[in-house]
Amino acid sequence: MKGTSAVKRAGSAADTEEDFSTVPTTTAASESGFEDLSISETDSNTRVAPNDTQSSSATAGVAQTGAPAAASTAEGEVNEAVPPPAPAREASEPAQHASRADSTTLSTSSSGLVLFDLTDKPGGTACFSPHTIKTLLDLKLLNVGYERQRLTFLQIRNHLAERIADNVTVPALELSDGSHIVDSWNIAEYLERRHPEGHRIFGNSSTKRLAAMLNQFGKTVLAPHIGPLAQKGVHAMLDPESASYFADVKIGKQRWAKVSGMTQAERDAHVQQAIAKLEVINAMLTCEGGPDSTPAHPISSASTPLVDSATNGRRASKSEQSVWLAGGEEPTHADFVLFGWYVFTRAAGQKTAREIWFAHKPIAKWVQALEAWSGDLAKDLV
Secondary structure, three states: OHHHHHHHHHOOHHHOOOOHHHOOOOOHHHHOOOOOOOOOOOOOOOOOOHHHOOOOHHHOOOOOOOOOOHHHOOHHHEOOOOOOOOOOOOOOOOOOOOOHHHHHHOOOOOOOOEEEEEOOOOOOOOEOOOOHHHHHHHHHHOOOOOEEEEEOHHHHHHHHHHHOOOOOOOOEEEOOOOOEEEOHHHHHHHHHHHOOOHHHOOOOHHHHHHHHHHHHHHHHHHHHHHHHHHHHHHHHHOOHHHHHHHHHHHHHHHHHHHHHOOOHHHHHHHHHHHHHHOHHHHHHHHOOOOOOOOOOOOOOOOOOOOOOHHHOOOOOOHHHOOOOOOOOOOOOHHHHHHHHHHHHHHOOOHHHHHHHHOOOHHHHHHHHHHHHHHHHHHHHEO
């Protein structure tokens, strides 16, 4: 199928499912055989026939807007609008020539763009995918309007697969001309190049590289520990048919037996390893100063004081320090990539999420800042 092959070639590692049993790690959890499966839909999944679910609710819910089905989708219509890899767009660089479809799609109106998202049950609003949250926040950053269709696993595997391609992943965008962009990184690059203010997505090439690194960091470093913790919570919130698909098909019965039978000691090991892995993020947030990074006896000079004695050795310019990963006055895609893994962790419960993400004060401050910045979107987070 032409549409299917296009999606397979275009997908980035950020939104595809990997077998983490081969990722080297020193954790006991890995030695016990726990493997992570990303929550977004992937090309390793198979279609689920309606008679396999014993319910018509599994195939309901995708609104029809006249978009071509996967069987008739031309190869170029999936990810055709994604620009080729390039350095980050600078603020002074104009947007690429926008087609009429781009102009309609990227307006503040919700009439030109459809975002396909993942949720817990038909009609549900819970947001837990570490990948779809990236696109939601990218669109918020640029104030792009859209229609949001929240689909279950089975709705994605059936109706969305018919609409776009068999191995479709979420997030996925449907543009005003009926074409589609699949994968959060592809979507970010499309917004960067085609939206008038798209340079804000990455900021500069250094930040774009940081975002790409964090994509891999989440998949290969955080996921082997956060995945087994969050999957039990995701399974518990799904409707019965989606839960059955999630455990038996998406994860697989053998893997699910390991995850669902996790002992307290194994759970604690995953939590401690996740905290340890986030130390690199803590270092990023404190390298320019802050309560956890200032030496006990800081060096200062008469011409350029580094500290203010009234603030117990903290920088006098503390108010100017940015809370965001790449600095600056607003978050970028780099923040959204990492925040997706925080959102996914929340599926394991508030206690577990706080244990992991609030263990380091700078990271806790960053989480709270991004939750506040997210506005109404934060209401849907699990």
